[in-house]
Amino acid sequence: MKLSLTRRYDFAAAHRLHSARLSEQENQRIYGKCNNPHGHGHNYALEVTITGPVDPATGMVANLADLDPFVEREVLAAFDQKNLNEEVAEFKTVVPTTENVCREIFRRLRSFPAARLERVRIEETSKNSFEIGAEDFA
Amino acid sequence: MIRITRKVEFSASHFYNNPNFSPEENRRVFGKCNNPHGHGHNYTLEVTIAGEPDPATGMVLDLKELKDILQREVMDRMDHRHLNYEVPELAGKIPTCENIAAVIWQLLEPKITRGKLDRVRLYESPNLFADCTAASSNGAGKRA
Numbered sequence: 049m050k051l052s053l054t055r056r057y058d059f060a061a062a063h064r065l066h067s068a069r070l071s072e073q074e075n076q077r078i079y080g081k082c083n084n085p086h087g088h089g090h091n092y093a094l095e096v097t098i099t100g101p102v103d104p105a106t107g108m109v110a111n112l113a114d115l116d117p118f119v120e121r122e123v124l125a126a127f128d129q130k131n132l133n134e135e136v137a138e139f140k141t142v143v144p145t146t147e148n149v150c151r152e153i154f155r156r157l158r159s160f161p162a163a164r165l166e167r168v169r170i171e172e173t174s175k176n177s178f179e180i181g182a183e184d185f186a
Numbered sequence: 187m188i189r190i191t192r193k194v195e196f197s198a199s200h201f202y203n204n205p206n207f208s209p210e211e212n213r214r215v216f217g218k219c220n221n222p223h224g225h226g227h228n229y230t231l232e233v234t235i236a237g238e239p240d241p242a243t244g245m246v247l248d249l250k251e252l253k254d255i256l257q258r259e260v261m262d263r264m265d266h267r268h269l270n271y272e273v274p275e276l277a278g279k280i281p282t283c284e285n286i287a288a289v290i291w292q293l294l295e296p297k298i299t300r301g302k303l304d305r306v307r308l309y310e311s312p313n314l315f316a317d318c319t320a321a322s323s324n325g326a327g328k329r330a
Contacts, residue, residue, distance in 0.1 A: 049288060049291050049292075049318050049320060050319050050320070050321045051284050051288060051316060051318050052316065052317045053283065053284060053314075053316050053317075054314070054315050054317065055314055056314070057313075097317075102284050105204055105207075106202075106204065106215060106282070107202070107279055107280030107282035108280075108282050109284050109316075111215065
């Protein structure tokens with residue numbers, strides 16, 4: 049059998065969906081109200097799934113005492129209560145759709161040393177969610 | 187193939203302690219979970235069975251039968267119990283979410299007579315869960 053562990057975190061952030069590759073009209077047509085120049089925000093729920101052998105001495109895939117501060121340092125400190133477009137360097141050039149936020153968070157977390165990162169899943173609202181698996185990350 | 191999932195909830199107490207560690211090491215590794223008086227959780231267990239529906243009944247597995255299996259194998263063993271002291275299958279193991287999920291998988295797998303056990307997901311809290319799946323389901327093959 050295979051075991052994985054999933055931890056859920058929350059962060060609140062503002063974003064605006066706007067692509068420099070598109071005209072103003074195209075941006076408005078494609079992104080609709082998400083293109084509002086002043087931005088808007090969400091309470092994002094972030095699920096981080098790690099996998100690996102269970103250490104017989106601890107019964108754990110990885111110690112949450114290691115995972116929590118890692119996620120705090122790599123993601124939450126940079127994303128929580130921030131404007132993603134203005135304050136996260138990646139999103140100066142990449143549109144902060146939740147698809148792209150998933151990819152960026154996966155990139156930031158994949159160096160977790162104690163277990164293998166298997167999946168990052170984000171609920172942007174209670175009605176939509178996005179996920180990226182290790183097999184999808186290139 | 188169709189997957190069906192049944193959910194049950196149980197409440198249990200536990201604490202984490204490795205007798206091979208010093209008291210200081212136990213506190214360092216396990217933190218507040220090392221409190222020897224124990225603490226408790228409301229666990230939520232989701233059990234997923236995969237298979238083809240029987241043409242005669244339209245069912246992968248009768249949910250009533252699955253409910254009875256979960257009652258017998260999990261609820262009767264673990265609900266309102268102390269996982270360190272009262273569940274023989276966990277003896278000698280730290281009763282983490284990972285280990286409990288693995289034990290539940292081992293208890294359930296031989297009892298599922300129609301369809302195949304596909305996933306055991308055990309929530310310790312809304313913010314933490316462990317998934318146990320067949321090693322062959324994605325080829326990772328990690329042993330618990």
